[in-house]
Amino acid sequence: MQALRGPNLYAYKPVLKVELDIGPFEERPSDTFPGFVERLTSWLPGLHKHECSVGRPGGFVERLRRGTWLAHICEHVTIALQNEMGFDVGFGRARGTGQRGVYNIVVAYEEEEPAREAFKTALEMTLAAMLDEPYDAPAALERLREMADDYRLGPSTRAIVDAARRRGIPVRRLTPTGSLVQLGYGIHQKRILASQTSDTSALAVEICQEKPLTNMVLRNVGISVPEGRTVRSADEAWEVAEELGLPVILKPEAGNQGKGVMVNLRSEAEVRQAYEVASQFRGDVLVERHIEGEDYRILVVNGKMVAAARRDPAQVVGDGKRTVAQLVEVANQDPRRRPGHSSALTRIRLDDAARVVLGQQGLTVDSIPAQGQTVKLRQNCNLSTGGTATDVTDEVHPSNARMAELAAQVLNLDVAGIDLLCKDIRRPLMEQGGAIVEVNAAPGLRMHLQPASGLPRDVGGPIVESLYPDGSPSRIPLIAITGTNGKTTVTRLVAHMFETSHQCVGMTSTDGTYIRRERILEGDCSGPRSAQAVLLHPRVEVAVLEVARGGILRAGLGFDWCSVGVVTNVSPDHLGQGGINTLEELARVKQVVIESVAKDGHAVLNADDPLMAEMAAATKGKVVYFSRHADNPILQAHLAGGGMGVFVENGAIVTAREGRRLLLTHLDRITFTAGGAIRFQLENALAATAAAWAQGLNPAFIVRALTTFRMDPTMAPGRFNVLSVAGRQVILDYGHNVAAIKALGEAVPRGGERRNIMVIGLPGDRRDEDLLATVQETLPFVDEYVLHDLRDRRERAENEVPLLMRSCLKPGTPHEIAADHRQGILRAFARSKPGDRIIVIADLVDEALGVIRELAAADETEVEACETPVTQAFE
Numbered sequence: 001m002q003a004l005r006g007p008n009l010y011a012y013k014p015v016l017k018v019e020l021d022i023g024p025f026e027e028r029p030s031d032t033f034p035g036f037v038e039r040l041t042s043w044l045p046g047l048h049k050h051e052c053s054v055g056r057p058g059g060f061v062e063r064l065r066r067g068t069w070l071a072h073i074c075e076h077v078t079i080a081l082q083n084e085m086g087f088d089v090g091f092g093r094a095r096g097t098g099q100r101g102v103y104n105i106v107v108a109y110e111e112e113e114p115a116r117e118a119f120k121t122a123l124e125m126t127l128a129a130m131l132d133e134p135y136d137a138p139a140a141l142e143r144l145r146e147m148a149d150d151y152r153l154g155p156s157t158r159a160i161v162d163a164a165r166r167r168g169i170p171v172r173r174l175t176p177t178g179s180l181v182q183l184g185y186g187i188h189q190k191r192i193l194a195s196q197t198s199d200t201s202a203l204a205v206e207i208c209q210e211k212p213l214t215n216m217v218l219r220n221v222g223i224s225v226p227e228g229r230t231v232r233s234a235d236e237a238w239e240v241a242e243e244l245g246l247p248v249i250l251k252p253e254a255g256n257q258g259k260g261v262m263v264n265l266r267s268e269a270e271v272r273q274a275y276e277v278a279s280q281f282r283g284d285v286l287v288e289r290h291i292e293g294e295d296y297r298i299l300v301v302n303g304k305m306v307a308a309a310r311r312d313p314a315q316v317v318g319d320g321k322r323t324v325a326q327l328v329e330v331a332n333q334d335p336r337r338r339p340g341h342s343s344a345l346t347r348i349r350l351d352d353a354a355r356v357v358l359g360q361q362g363l364t365v366d367s368i369p370a371q372g373q374t375v376k377l378r379q380n381c382n383l384s385t386g387g388t389a390t391d392v393t394d395e396v397h398p399s400n401a402r403m404a405e406l407a408a409q410v411l412n413l414d415v416a417g418i419d420l421l422c423k424d425i426r427r428p429l430m431e432q433g434g435a436i437v438e439v440n441a442a443p444g445l446r447m448h449l450q451p452a453s454g455l456p457r458d459v460g461g462p463i464v465e466s467l468y469p470d471g472s473p474s475r476i477p478l479i480a481i482t483g484t485n486g487k488t489t490v491t492r493l494v495a496h497m498f499e500t501s502h503q504c505v506g507m508t509s510t511d512g513t514y515i516r517r518e519r520i521l522e523g524d525c526s527g528p529r530s531a532q533a534v535l536l537h538p539r540v541e542v543a544v545l546e547v548a549r550g551g552i553l554r555a556g557l558g559f560d561w562c563s564v565g566v567v568t569n570v571s572p573d574h575l576g577q578g579g580i581n582t583l584e585e586l587a588r589v590k591q592v593v594i595e596s597v598a599k600d601g602h603a604v605l606n607a608d609d610p611l612m613a614e615m616a617a618a619t620k621g622k623v624v625y626f627s628r629h630a631d632n633p634i635l636q637a638h639l640a641g642g643g644m645g646v647f648v649e650n651g652a653i654v655t656a657r658e659g660r661r662l663l664l665t666h667l668d669r670i671t672f673t674a675g676g677a678i679r680f681q682l683e684n685a686l687a688a689t690a691a692a693w694a695q696g697l698n699p700a701f702i703v704r705a706l707t708t709f710r711m712d713p714t715m716a717p718g719r720f721n722v723l724s725v726a727g728r729q730v731i732l733d734y735g736h737n738v739a740a741i742k743a744l745g746e747a748v749p750r751g752g753e754r755r756n757i758m759v760i761g762l763p764g765d766r767r768d769e770d771l772l773a774t775v776q777e778t779l780p781f782v783d784e785y786v787l788h789d790l791r792d793r794r795e796r797a798e799n800e801v802p803l804l805m806r807s808c809l810k811p812g813t814p815h816e817i818a819a820d821h822r823q824g825i826l827r828a829f830a831r832s833k834p835g836d837r838i839i840v841i842a843d844l845v846d847e848a849l850g851v852i853r854e855l856a857a858a859d860e861t862e863v864e865a866c867e868t869p870v871t872q873a874f875e
Contacts, residue, residue, distance in 0.1 A: 001119070003112045006528055007596045008556035009589060010106045011091055016078075016115045018105040019097070020123075022070040025130075026101040031067035033130045040064070040073075040129040043137035046080045069094075070126065071103035077122035078107045078115070084141055085114055085148035097579065104579075111151040113176065118144060149338055154179050155446035156194040159460030167464060169474040170560055172532065183467065184474035185559075186506065186540035190467045195415050196442040197467060204412045208441040209254050211286050214411070221410050223403060224435040228288030234275040240287040241271050247290035250274040254283035259385070262356060264290055270360060277353050291421040291435050297389075298396065298418040299448060299459055300408035302466035305401040307448040307457040308393045308425065313378040314348045314386030318369025324358065325350060325365040328377070336450075337386075345452070348377055348386035389447035391454025392425055399428040407436055414466055417443025476540060477695050478559060482547040482593045483568030483606075484586075485740045486684045487526075489711075489719045490568055491546040493688035496715065497697060497705040503541045506534030510546060510734070511717055511845055515539065522846070527551030531558025549589050553578040557596055565593040565619070566604040566691050568683065570611045571739035575767060587611045597621040602644070602694035604687060607635040624694045626686040628679065630654070646690040648676065653686065653706070655693055664689065665703045672711045680743035681711070681720065718845030720747070725852055726859035727834030729754070732849070734842050736762060738770070741777040741841075748839065750781040757784040757832055759824040760841040764794035764801050771801065775808040782839070784831060785815040788824040790843045825851045 002017045004010070010017070030036055041047050041061060050060035060076050071094040082089050091108040109115030121140055128135035153161060157179040161171050164183050174180045174191075183190045191198040196205070207213050215225040227244055230253050231237045241248045250271065251261040260281045262274035271287075278285045299307045316327035328348050331337070337345040348354075350365050354377045358364055361375065369375050378385050400420070408416035422434025429435070448457040468474050477498075481491045488509050495507040499517065507514040508530040513521035515537055521530065526548035534543050535558070547557065570587045580586050594603045594615050601621035605612040608627050613634055616623045623643060627635045630649040639645050644657045652666045667676035676682045685706060692702050711720050713732070721732040731748065735741050748756065758778055762771050778785075787802040802817045809815055814831075818824040821843045828838045842848045 001116055002554065003109075003116075004556035005112070006556035006558055006560065007592055008552065009592060010093070011108065012596070013091065013108050014110075014112070014556070015091070015106050016109050016112070016119060018074075018107075018119055019102065020071050020074065020105055021102045023101055025070040028130075029067035029069055030064045030073060030130070033132075035132060036130050037061065037064045039132065040077070040126065043125060043129070043135070044077065044080045044084070046083055047076060050076050050080070052076070069103075070130075071105050073126050074119065074122045075105050075107055077126055078105075078119045081118040081122055081125075081141075081144060082107075082109065082115060085118065085144050086152065087111065087114070087148065111148070114144065114148050114151050117147055145338070151177055153181075154194060155449055156444055157181060157192065159445050159449050159458075160192055160195070160463050161460075163458065163460035163464040164474075166461075167468070167474075169464065169468060170535075172536070182536065183464075185478070185535040186476040186537060186543065187504075188472075188474050188476060189536070189538060190474075192463075192467075194442055195417075195445055195463065197414060197463065199414045199467065200441065201412045201414075205441040207411055208413070208439050211251070211253055211438065214439050217410060218407055218436060218439070221406065223407055223410075224429060226288040226291055226435050226437055228286055230284040230286050231275075232284055234272045237275045237285060237287050238268050238271050241265070241268075244287065244289045249288050249290050250278045251286050251288075252278050252281035252283055253286045254281070260353065261382075262353065264360070266360075270356070273356050273359075277356060288437070291433065291437065293421045293423040293432070293434055294425070296392065296420050296422065296425050297443070297447060298401065298404040298420065299443060299445070300405050300413070300416045300418060301459070301462040302414055303405055303409050304462075305393075305396065305404055306462045307391070307459050308396045308401075309389040309447045309451055309454075310392050310425070311382070311447065312388050312390070313376050314354075314388075315374055315376045315378075316348075316369075318371060318373040318375060320368065320371040323366050323368050324363060324375055324377075327369070327375070345388065346384055346386050350377070353378065353385075384444070388452040391448065391451040391457065393448075393455070393457060395426050397426055397428055399430075400425060403429060403436070407439055411439055411441075413439070413441055415443065415463055416440065475563075476535075476543055477564070478535075478543045478545065478562040479564040479566065479691050479695060480545050480547050480557070480559070480562040480593050480596070481566040481568070481687075481691070482549075482552075482590045483566070484571045484573050484590075484737065485735065485743065486568040486680060486687065487546050487548075487566075488734070489681070489684045489716055490566060490687045490691070491544055492716050492719070493684060493705065493709055494566075494691050495542075495544040496709050497688065497692040497702055498542045498544065500705045500708070501697060501701040504539050505542045505544055506537055506540035507544045508534055508546055510548070524548075528555045528558030535559060547593055549573075549580075549586065550578070552589050552592050553580070557592065559596075561596045561598045561601070562593070563598055563601040564604060564691050564694050565597040565601070565621075566687055567591075567594060567606065567609075567612065567615060568687050569606050569609045569739070571737065572770065573737040573739070573766075575770065583611070587615070591615050591618050594619045602691075604690045604694060606683065606687065607632045607638075607645070607647075608683070622694075624690045626683075626690045628682055628686065644690075644694065646686050646693065648682070648686070651676070653689060655689070655699070662699065664699055665706060669707045670709075671707075672709055674747075678720075678747045680747070713849050717849065718842045720744070723852065725856050726829070726861055728829070728832055729837045730852060731837065731839045732842050732845070732852070733839070734845065736774070736841065737766075738773045738777055741774055744839075745777060745781045748781050748837075753835065755783045755832070755836045756781055756839060757786065757828050757836060758782040758839045758841065759786045759788070759818075759821075759828045760805070761788040761790045761821060761824065761843055762801055762805065762841075763790060764792075764796035768804060771804055772808055775805045779808070779810065783814070785809065785813065786818050786824045786828045786831070787815060788818040788820055791820060822847060822851050826855075829855055 052060035075092040075094045087110040089108040094105045172182045179194045247264045247266045249263040260278040295311045332347045337347045404418040417440035419438040420436045448459045495505045498505045508525045512519040513525040513530045526546040531545045597603045599620045603619040604624045607625040625635045626646040653664045655662045673681040718734045723730040818827045
């Protein structure tokens with residue numbers, strides 16, 4: 001199983017990909033199992049709604065009766081089980097892999113772990129139905145629902161998340177089972193925890209947790225609050241109750257969700273019993289004067305009332321036959337009632353608090369109420385204790401709304417739930433002796449989203465609007481760069497361009513993750529996790545992300561969509577891995593980046609690569625072509641249609657848009673391209689220029705970056721670094737495939753007095769033919785070789801790859817096999833003499849640079865980067 005969490009080869013949404021070997025069931029389609037369809041659909045009636053390829057409800061069941069295979073059935077059953085769990089998913093597919101009996105199954109999901117469990121259950125359930133084995137389907141479904149309750153977002157968080165997504169604001173859940181969510185990217189990020197936001201004052205929360213302090217603050221501005229005092233014993237509770245006058249209420253001083261709240265207490269026994277319940281929670285117990293009336297909740301967001309509800313306590317209605325406990329059991333069978341707070345209603349609990357309330361009515365859990373008799377099970381009306389809500393937003397008297405708004409404002413709460421008691425919300429509070437009894441700093445929203453009666457209210461929208469008012473930005477420029485070769489250099493050059501404009505750039509590449517040029521993570525960081533690390537950083541203003549093939553196949557993209565997507569080129573590499581066997585299939589993987597370009601974004605494509613024209617049709621954004629040739633026919637046709645392009649003309653880089661051309665800079669000023677002589681570096685310069693220009697960067701900054709970028713170990717480690725070490729010229733490069741080595745060969749002079757000695761190891765996960773072709777590309781310009789294994793041999797035998805590479809060498813070619821990368825560099829230096837050129841195909845760039853520095857130190861010299869144009873440095 002693989003969870004593809006971002007846009008991927010199969011969908012723009014998260015999907016679970018499963019490779020399933022159905023073994024002997026390849027010979028047994030569904031119509032060969034008598035009674036199978038009836039058993040399966042009796043366990044999952046929802047399958048009757050599946051259309052499948054037939055295109056109408058019931059289509060899938062028709063397919064089952066005609067005969068289909070286990071993988072296809074598991075796809076549909078997994079979707080149906082997720083629907084039973086409360087997840088709204090419908091996308092799925094099952095396709096053969098080309099290997100007999102082995103299928104790839106892809107199904108959409110909302111929560112990853114529940115989806116994995118749904119698939120496992122789908123397989124068990126389907127096999128049991130096929131083989132007519134006993135299977136407890138109701139128990140399996142309840143187990144899945146309970147798991148879903150643990151993982152799904154609560155209704156409050158979900159309402160805000162849905163509102164954010166409707167506005168195109170990126171959303172990232174930060175905990176697998178909690179409600180901590182990030183909205184937005186980089187410097188525009190906000191966070192929510194249920195209805196509490198990153199704008200919520202910690203001081204305001206602290207005040208609200210101390211109910212006596214809350215009452216004091218509200219009383220100071222003339223807001224009506226009940227009289228009361230905190231107590232620390234049952235005796236003191238009764239003493240205060242007598243002073244205030246019965247009836248009274250008792251509640252935990254620092255309680256929430258109505259836990260431990262007991263109201264309308266009219267005797268010493270009730271007060272003492274209530275104290276025992278309330279004292280089980282944190283802090284002292286608060287005794288307050290009881291206020292007659294209904295329980296109302298007013299939701300205030302950003303200083304304005306947005307919704308109101310009347311709350312009724314958990315209760316059942318007698319039928320003259322069943323006990324209270326039995327009536328509660330029936331009420332809890334309502335599918336809207338689930339444990340916890342993840343559903344519209346919460347299950348009613350018969351706990352100590354319920355027994356106190358029953359005792360006030362002269363009842364016990366075993367009493368049989370009369371027909372029509374209403375039995376209260378709580379005195380508080382919180383939904384978390386089984387209560388229900390009725391929307392009254394349109395009935396709130398304006399003065400009551402203003403008082404609730406004032407309460408939120410004086411406590412400095414951006415989102416507040418104001419609880420008040422009064423007889424009629426349509427009349428001013430002061431006229432009827434009502435009062436605000438509590439202010440909640442993280443109020444639940446589900447009473448407004450899914451009231452038992454009345455209109456549901458979109459309360460998530462106002463909260464998102466308070467976080468991102470008037471369409472303020474939630475995203476940062478996000479430039480995603482992929483391709484076979486050059487993507488790391490292009491990534492670094494684009495980052496340099498935006499850093500030149502004094503913006504804080506977050507960058508990922510194959511050698512690390514960087515924030516403002518400081519490496520915060522080492523290693524290959526071209527996958528989705530590294531991308532998310534940049535987008536989570538609160539200082540990042542621009543994200544420049546290298547996107548590798550492996551990350552796309554393994555987990556999808558690390559973002560929902562990008563403002564600029566770049567494909568440098570596509571050539572054979574990593575073929576035979578991850579189900580990618582052809583160049584066209586590899587291009588399809590790279591195309592995922594182009595498909596994820598926003599509608600108002602730009603896809604930057606190499607017009608000199610024939611596969612790019614097909615990618616252009618896959619993007620929703622505008623296309624920007626780059627080319628080394630102004631007369632490239634694809635480029636010319638695109639420009640003739642008013643499109644955008646970056647190209648070389650008369651020895652200069654030129655941009656064109658809607659017929660207008662701008663000469664940026666002459667190539668002789670761009671030293672890392674050797675005045676344009678190094679083809680692959682020129683392509684990198686063009687791609688980076690197109691990306692920054694498409695993003696709207698001022699051309700002056702682009703030119704400054706082009707003319708100050710250096711291919712040295714500081715700016716671009718391991719990317720065609722040309723160094724002088726102990727009298728030798730050293731070229732350090734990362735290329736590991738045919739196209740990269742061919743480009744390197746075009747840039748490295750051959751012949752003359754210098755000997756070219758190459759240190760090379762190649763990844764063992766490449767096909768033999770690819771390894772051989774790569775070495776063959778080196779033959780025209782390399783005189784001697786030091787071959788070695790990489791540290792990770794990728795399941796190859798020791799020296800298997802070096803011996804394979806050696807088989808390509810011409811007879812008599814000087815060579816040796818070293819133990820590893822480090823020893824390879826040391827052996828090359830030992831074989832060389834001053835004036836020679838050593839070409840190191842770097843596996844571990846940092847390690848290679850460390851070895852080179854050691855050699856320089858042993859020679860009592862320093863490593864020097866060649867500052868002159870490369871072609872001159874070679875001469």
